[in-house]
Amino acid sequence: MESILEQQRKAHEEIERLEQAIVEQFINEPKTHKERLSREHRVSDFLDRISSRSKFLYDLYDDSDNARKAEIDALSGTSEFSEFYGRLKAIKDYHRRYPNETVEPLELEFINQSKLLGEDDELDKLFSGEEGCGRFLDLHALHEQYVNLKNVKKIDYLTYLSEFDNFADYPKENKHGEYIKYLNDLRSYLESFFKRVKPLSNLDDIKKEVEVDFDQKWKDGIFPGWLRPIGEEISHNLFCVACKKGYTKKTVFDAHLKSKKHIKAANSMMEQGVTSVDQETQTKLIKEAEDAKDKREKDVAFNEALIQKYSEILGSQREDTKANVERKRALTDRERRMELEAEEVDDVESESEDEDKIYNPLKLPLGWDGKPIPYWLYKLHGLGVEYPCEICGNYVYMGRKAFDRHFQEWRHAHGMRCLGIPNTRHFHEITLIEDAYALWEKLKSSGKSDEFKADTMEEFEDQEGNVFNKKTYDDLKRQGLL
Structure with missing residues (x-):
């Protein structure tokens, strides 16, 4: 030794x-x-x-x-x-x-x-294939968990990447159960990713910094998504002694008194020989319920504050992830296969050694290999020309080819459906909402709308090969002339 x-x-x-x-x-x-x-x-x-x-x-x-x-x-x-x-x-x-x-x-x-x-x-x-050695976030599982929450709008993955730390719009009445589990999973992933991508940073110092700012905002009642009047208390008349829970609205309280959970708790209390409590005991129970509720809400709000701080620190990875998702959406099946084959042969990082150093002063679009396309190809396809479409929510399409193609894509079709207008060939090249409505009224007045009318457009053939529309065919058949 x-x-x-x-x-x-x-x-x-x-x-x-x-x-x-x-x-x-x-x-x-x-x-x-x-x-x-x-x-x-x-x-x-x-x-x-x-x-x-x-x-x-x-x-x-x-x-x-x-x-x-x-x-x-x-x-x-x-x-x-x-x-x-x-x-x-x-x-x-x-x-x-x-x-x-x-x-x-x-x-x-x-x-x-x-x-x-x-x-x-x-x-x-340390990293999954989607994370690209720490360059991108992989929130696919959390996005699926989010869209299955109660009372949330169903958004696609790209929108979720922009809004996953926006908790103020989610009703705080629904911030329990599955929402808390989702919040804990999101926080755990971001902390894990932060430790892997920034190993020299001190996570505990960041938590202490967030905690100081959060405690002050929570004390003042001004934390986003959890605004509440200072000194708000549970009324004695709206407090359920059996369930040890308070309510702010009488209608909700009355509905609670008829629920199975309350009836079971009340029967259990009566079996123990307790039929009523005095004012002092009720006040004590209300205080305990308020403290428990405040602690529960504060823990949820603190998790939200941490996630917002992490997403701020990981802002560059977040933007790179959004750009990567948009790039992959623009790839054809052949380009995706080529990209996968290239990843199998070479390492992902060796293909794009330090993307920050790529010389691209003209801001040309990136090709499937992650490098700027040739300038002559950029001019040939007119990718420098902007084509805005008001029906698509003022989305801007770069180049004539992308603009022509978008009339049959989901974004334009959804916009036309919201306007209550069929997305037919008559509306090709129409990008303004006012023009679309004017053309639709003109088509309806001239009888050229593409609405299907079975009586005049559906055709039938008799045994001799004569062709009639549905109305004529039914009349002749009814009279026994066929």
């Missing part, structure tokens, strides 16, 4: 070498996002080891069992030579028992650290 002084020496040496290894990590600037993230994770591991060894040293220097003091006294006392030779004998005996045991000096471990710059297998395991 090593002496305490030797353990201290080794711990000090390890800390110094770890500090030097951190310095060496920052000597060379990484060229790609993956290299930068790999360096941060490596430095984070070094810092954790420094913290662990520092705690170990602190406990040794604290010397709560006086073992270190006893060892120093033995080495510096009257029997110092006998102690020295005793330790030397123990070392020789150890090497005699294990003559061929290899020993790797501590410095070799840190010399080999310089060779690990290209070994990023462990880093790849």
